Amino acid sequence: MEPADHSAPRRGPPVTSTPMLSGCLTGVRVLDLSSFLPGPFCTQILADLGATVIKVEGPRGDAARQLPGALHEAANRNKRSVVLDLKTDEGQVLGRALAAGADVLVEGFRPGVVDRLGMSYPAVRAVNPSIVYCSVSGFGQTGPLRAAPGHDVTYLAASGMLSVAGGWDDPPPRRPGVPVSDLAASTYAAIAILAALHQRRDTGGGAHLDLAITDAALSFASTRADRCLDDRATATQHLHPSNDLFEAADGVRIAIGAVEEHFWQRLAALLAEEVPALGDPRFGSADGRRTHGDDLVALLRRAVRTRPAADWLAAFAAADVPAHQVLSVGEARRSAHVQARGIVADSDRGRHVVFPVLRDGAVMGTVRSTAPELGAHTEQVLADLVAGREPWGP
Template structure:
């Protein structure tokens, strides 16, 4: 596996992406696109830019490898400048509340009149229509609406919800999939599309394996009640076991832990004795260190993994071998910075980011100057494969 500066030759090379989406979902989606070679141009408000800039490292993690243009879309001049950029773009991604782009005079009909080949992706909490369309919310409320927190209702689960913003990240992935599908469709139809990405819809989709049984009056799989599946405390840290329903993993686990008397239990029998078996597993695992157990269980072919701290992730040999952490070299004003690359490999090659996080409006002049095109020089009006990106800095 090779990690390399692809020199703009990734699978999305030649694609120009305008990002009007702030905070988390849109920036993560366009981060993936930027690492795959797209020229991603952030269109930010002049006064402060993306609100996430108040958390510099958070913002940097999502927006390196992009350029920044500052435009006031509430002004006629700002809207006119955006439409100039739209003329040469392939994708526009926005994350405003439904109806906002229309009120600005920048709705899908206007944008696609300027550029019929433009793919538009709109990320919102509940989608572009429906009774919750205008409801303000954040990740926790989307998860609640989608049924992801149902165990809190029954009391099976207590305590705080995890810190990972699942709704934000899932919608970013769906937006990326939707954009790529629309681009593929455009290759045969010659027309762009408007992709409606609802954060809640995405989470409901992710809940399919739990919703479908309930909707059809059937029991859940109950994998989470498998005693070989969960987190356990070793003598110096936490360890994860992920024996789901597989008897062939349960048997070697029992052999290693000295629990041969229950090695022949099938999945339903293990679930019926969950409390007893979890107690026995926990007592055994508490006798040795985390890393000792990982080595022993790994050698026995049992699904296992250490529960890492954030600091330990960077030292993990597999993470290092896969080249997931990469450096952006220093430039005239910014030092070398370590980043997480996008996870896809193409023919065994991973594209490394090359551009530091942009300052607010850093590329406004160069991008707008490049958008002053003579008639007929429209990048997105050209056939796929002959796309001309806005010139890089």
């Protein structure tokens, strides 16, 4: 989520420029015991698609609320916040009572913690045999590292992802600015949950899903190893010298993606006007461009620096060469293309990129509410629960 632009008029209900579908997961009830990013972003995906999500927080709240930036707001829209102290007997009884009416439970603790909180899979399954229970942890519920602490950067390191160079002259390790392992885990968790719910329609039974953030990162990283998990892959084996970031004369960076031969030929024809050495026969094949990649990248950088970005972007577009200016997240959100796609919703507390898929021309994700204040729904939910009324709300 991007913070609100206070220079613009404040807006009321969320809006998009593309029609939105009614929630595909309307009626699915999700109990979220997770914090930080991997679990909450998973349950937000489900919430964007219409699921009802109750987020259970301890008395001090999700630790993400205390972090700089807007991490909590970015991963907790469309949820209700209920404060329960699961370290107490009363809190555990109420937690299991909520779980009894849920279709899905997501927890993000280290293995063993939910046992102490009275919310383990066996404890929850005893009151709800059909529950789809998803455990998201750094290293999984099994293995010698199962109890080890970690965060995104350590999971990236453990998965091999930091060994993969992002550019020809950008040697690893280099940490990406986006928490890739956390978001990979969120995505796989959502897919696994939906698959388990689909299977439950036939079997009636629930499941315990064990998702390790490091496993998810390894799955992503393995797409960059030509022989899958082979250590013999070279540092540049997956790279193309003409598929990288280049700085124009005005300091603006341009991403160029000339991977296929026809794109390279078009790019070389344009840039050789500025740097004739790009026509060297050494660069006439993909193998040759890799073999002489250091020289080629240096020439490409010299060529792109001869003109401002706007000139190059216009030339690349006219020649049908894959290229785009490197944008900030805010610039990307405001771009005419993203606005036309309709995946950005505005609210009085900021801007949100909803579930970014269109179905039959309509946006699948919606923003019904922004991230709740800590405990905003505790009183109503617990009053309904104790009174035997429906606690999940609309």
